[in-house]
Amino acid sequence: AQSVSQHNHHVILSEAASLELGCNYSYGGTVNLFWYVQYPGQHLQLLLKYFSGDPLVKGIKGFEAEFIKSKFSFNLRKPSVQWSDTAEYFCAVNVRSGNTGKLIFGQGTTLQVKP
Amino acid sequence: GAGVSQTPSNKVTEKGKYVELRCDPISGHTALYWYRQSLGQGPEFLIYFQGTGAADDSGLPNDRFFAVRPEGSVSTLKIQRTERGDSAVYLCASSLRPTSGGANEQFFGPGTRLTVL
Numbered sequence: 143a144q145s146v147s148q149h150n151h152h153v154i155l156s157e158a159a160s161l162e163l164g165c166n167y168s169y170g171g172t173v174n175l176f177w178y179v180q181y182p183g184q185h186l187q188l189l190l191k192y193f194s195g196d197p198l199v200k201g202i203k204g205f206e207a208e209f210i211k212s213k214f215s216f217n218l219r220k221p222s223v224q225w226s227d228t229a230e231y232f233c234a235v236n237v238r239s240g241n242t243g244k245l246i247f248g249q250g251t252t253l254q255v256k257p
Numbered sequence: 258g259a260g261v262s263q264t265p266s267n268k269v270t271e272k273g274k275y276v277e278l279r280c281d282p283i284s285g286h287t288a289l290y291w292y293r294q295s296l297g298q299g300p301e302f303l304i305y306f307q308g309t310g311a312a313d314d315s316g317l318p319n320d321r322f323f324a325v326r327p328e329g330s331v332s333t334l335k336i337q338r339t340e341r342g343d344s345a346v347y348l349c350a351s352s353l354r355p356t357s358g359g360a361n362e363q364f365f366g367p368g369t370r371l372t373v374l
Binding site: 146148176178186187188236247 | 315352
């Protein structure tokens with residue numbers, strides 16, 4: 143069965159520090175990849191997505207992610223975090239075959255940014 | 258515009274009771290998903306509707322769980338004989354129809370927090 147692994151469960155950074163959150167998935171076929179974010183008290187919302195093309199994708203609020211197919215990875219990065227980036231971050235995978243939009247999520251990473 | 262709405266926002270019930278959770282998707286979204294999120298975990302897929310039909314119910318944990326979407330819009334997740342292990346946040350999401358290219362962006366609702374005592 144497909145699975146998604148997020149290596150860091152809880153990350154604490156100071157403002158202006160750089161961020162990288164790891165995400166690996168287990169599936170040998172073609173996938174679509176997503177990062178979702180959940181700010182305190184809010185809904186899950188899409189941060190960025192990769193379907194095809196340039197493996198470096200840019201999302202909202204200065205976030206980007208790089209798809210490395212050979213490593214089955216889709217790590218999330220931001221060069222300089224802000225206090226407002228404090229949230230929970232989820233990596234998710236959709237297997238393309240079968241025309242289903244089912245998402246498989248990682249367990250999430252809680253990011254705490256200290257002012 | 259209006260997003261995905263879910264009611265109730267909180268539901269407390271006793272073990273063995275029956276509960277219904279409602280989801281109202283974004284207008285025009287033919288795809289609807291239910292997920293369950295336990296504390297400290299990511300959302301776990303339960304069921305996917307395309308229109309009125311359940312296209313993928315592989316995530317339903319057992320036959321106590323059932324979901325319907327009779328008119329292709331609002332969906333209800335039904336849980337019979339609730340157990341303490343059913344306590345979680347139940348999330349609903351909607352999207353445009355997935356294609357051969359896979360998933361479209363899913364828009365999530367605020368969730369229903371179910372507590373089974």
